[in-house]
Amino acid sequence: MVRLDAVDAAVDESMSSDHRTIMKRVFVPGHNHAAEIADVDFRISQVSPEGLSREEWLVKLQPLWDEKDAYAEMEDVPDDWTTEAVTDSNGNPMTYAAKWTASDFAGKREMLKEWKINAWNVVIDGKRSASVVMVPRWEAWDAEPANGQATGTDPLTQELRQELERISGLPYEQASAMTSEEIKAHLQQQQGLGEAL
Numbered sequence: 001m002v003r004l005d006a007v008d009a010a011v012d013e014s015m016s017s018d019h020r021t022i023m024k025r026v027f028v029p030g031h032n033h034a035a036e037i038a039d040v041d042f043r044i045s046q047v048s049p050e051g052l053s054r055e056e057w058l059v060k061l062q063p064l065w066d067e068k069d070a071y072a073e074m075e076d077v078p079d080d081w082t083t084e085a086v087t088d089s090n091g092n093p094m095t096y097a098a099k100w101t102a103s104d105f106a107g108k109r110e111m112l113k114e115w116k117i118n119a120w121n122v123v124i125d126g127k128r129s130a131s132v133v134m135v136p137r138w139e140a141w142d143a144e145p146a147n148g149q150a151t152g153t154d155p156l157t158q159e160l161r162q163e164l165e166r167i168s169g170l171p172y173e174q175a176s177a178m179t180s181e182e183i184k185a186h187l188q189q190q191q192g193l194g195e196a197l
Helices: 004-016 034-046 054-073 096-102 105-112 137-143 155-168 172-176 180-196
Strands: 023-028 080-085 115-124 127-136
Touching (some): 004 096, 004 115, 004 127, 034 054
């Protein structure tokens, strides 16, 4: 089990030194022309042929049909999500570090609700320490498919891979196939080679 004080310290250090601009997900509603087409259909239904010759009736309908065709040819724009920078009261982009430093306990708690945080123990040379990977939830959402299966390209997975490579000194594919004992033996062997040189 990871010690809470170690995780708290790692999170505080990470947030205090994160000078990236805070980004937020913004819903951009799409649009189509179904309402306009429905309106034209209604106006077409209101053109009565009574008292008109066939040619006169068609002359009245033709502009409406042309209008409907024009709407039908217009491109539909689907709903989408975009990201934009969070700004302070002066309109300047805000960084995670600046907001973290300025926040009280409740404010920091609210900030952390927007993060996906993974913590685990790492044992190297018999010393146990907490390893923490933090990714803003909107980045994780962008990369996670609807079925919840990790794609391997999302930021959290990439950070976990990099952390494993850093700790083991091995490529991810090789390190992920090893047990913790095998990684430990590899590290001891590497340390022994370094001392021999």
